[in-house]
Amino acid sequence: MWPRDSSFTAAAYARTGHVDDALRVLDFLRSVQEPDGSFHARYLPDASGVPDDRGIQSDGNGWALWAAWTVLDEIDAPGARDDARERLAPLVDASTEHVLALLDDDTDLPPPSSDYWEVHPTDLTLGTAAPLLAGLEGAMAFYRDGERWDRAAGAASAAMRLRSAIEDRFGSQGYPRAVSGGAQDAATTFALPPFQPTALSGAEDAWRSSVMSMLRPAGGVAPGAGWRTDGVSWTPQTALFALAGASIGEEEAAESWLDWLGTHRTASGAIPEKVLADGSPAAVAPLTWSSSLVVLTLVELEDRRIEAAAEAAAPAP
Incomplete structure (x- = not known):
């Protein structure tokens, strides 16, 4: 059980009306959370511990x-919303406190940590910094919703400082994978909606420019331009590009990525983790992260179609 995949699963459940399922996923996350509020890379599904020594990964x-916040924001009934907020509060409080403790007083950035590349960190990556910013923005909204103004103010201040630091240190270089510079990776999507309330400065251009350097022979993308040149496409990163496109109005791009993912499913219809250079599916299937991203993209596209139809039907002023 990966905190990263589980978070996306909870969001996909909530966005499709399965709030109870979403809450159960987040309950599990809280049940395995470390005493200091951190998360290991992954946990055994019976909550009995970790399966290996990958260690703490702060993007979780x-x-x-x-x-x-995504789950809470999907609940309209006041009583149910209050109950869900109370249920989620221990997870949110512990996670927020841990993230706040990670930010350096001088740089306003967190320390290096492994991210979705699952490699030992040598430098801070956008794949760590941007999810933490998304988390602080979510915490701020969560606390405001519950009128916990002191905590909301603390999260808001930290989010503002972290956003500015990311724009300065990463954005000034075109949002590379590492704060020290170099090639881009799929974390350019993390600097865009739906993960951020608004796109970070220059992030949309960075997202567009990163695609060509990451394309692989079968038509999907690698985790990053600096990834090994083995010809393998990865479905989570391809689906991230679809969700980013849907969220910033690049609907044709989003639909094109979804078409590719649909074409490269397994014989049973599952989305695999990887697609080989010849187009055949490989590795884990189904992969929860990829499946959740597809669901989130479809929901975003449907929401945009509904909004467009409503605007078209509205009487002229």
């Missing part, structure tokens, strides 16, 4: 906070 806190 960002994704958990983003998911918690």
Whole structure:
């Protein structure tokens, strides 16, 4: 059980009306959370511990906070919303406190950590910094919703400082994977909606420019331009490009990525983790992260179609 994948699963459940399922996923996250509020890379599904020594990965806190707000925001009934907020509060409080403790007083940035590349960190990556920003933005909204103004102010201040630091240190270089510079990776999507309330400065251009450097022979993308040149496309990163496109109004691009994902499913219809250079599916299937991203993209596209239809039907002023 990966906190990263689980957070996206909870968001997809909530966005499709399955709030109870979403809350159960986040309950599990809280049940395995470390005493200091952090998360390991992954946990055994019976909550008995971790399966290996991959260690702490701080992006899990960002994704958990983003998911918690996404779930709460889908609940309209006041009583049910209050109950869900109370249920999520321990996860949100512990995660927020941990993220706040990570930010350096001088740079306003967190320390390096493994991210979705699952490699030992040598430098801070956008794949760590941007999810933590998404988490702080989610925490701020969560606390405002519950009128916990002191905590909301703390999260808002930290989010503002972290956003400015990311725009300065990463954005000034075109949002590369590492704060020290170099090639871009799929974390350019993390600097865009739906993960951020508004796109970070220059992030849309960075997202567009990153595609060509990451394309692989079968038509999907690698985790990053600096990834090994093995010809393999990865469905989570391809689906991230679809969701980013849908969220910023690039609907044709989003639909094109979805078409590719649909074409490269397994014989049973599942989305695999990888697609080989010859177009055949490989590795884990189904992969929850990819499946959740597809669902979130479809919901975003449907919401945009509904909004467009409503605007078209509205009487002229």
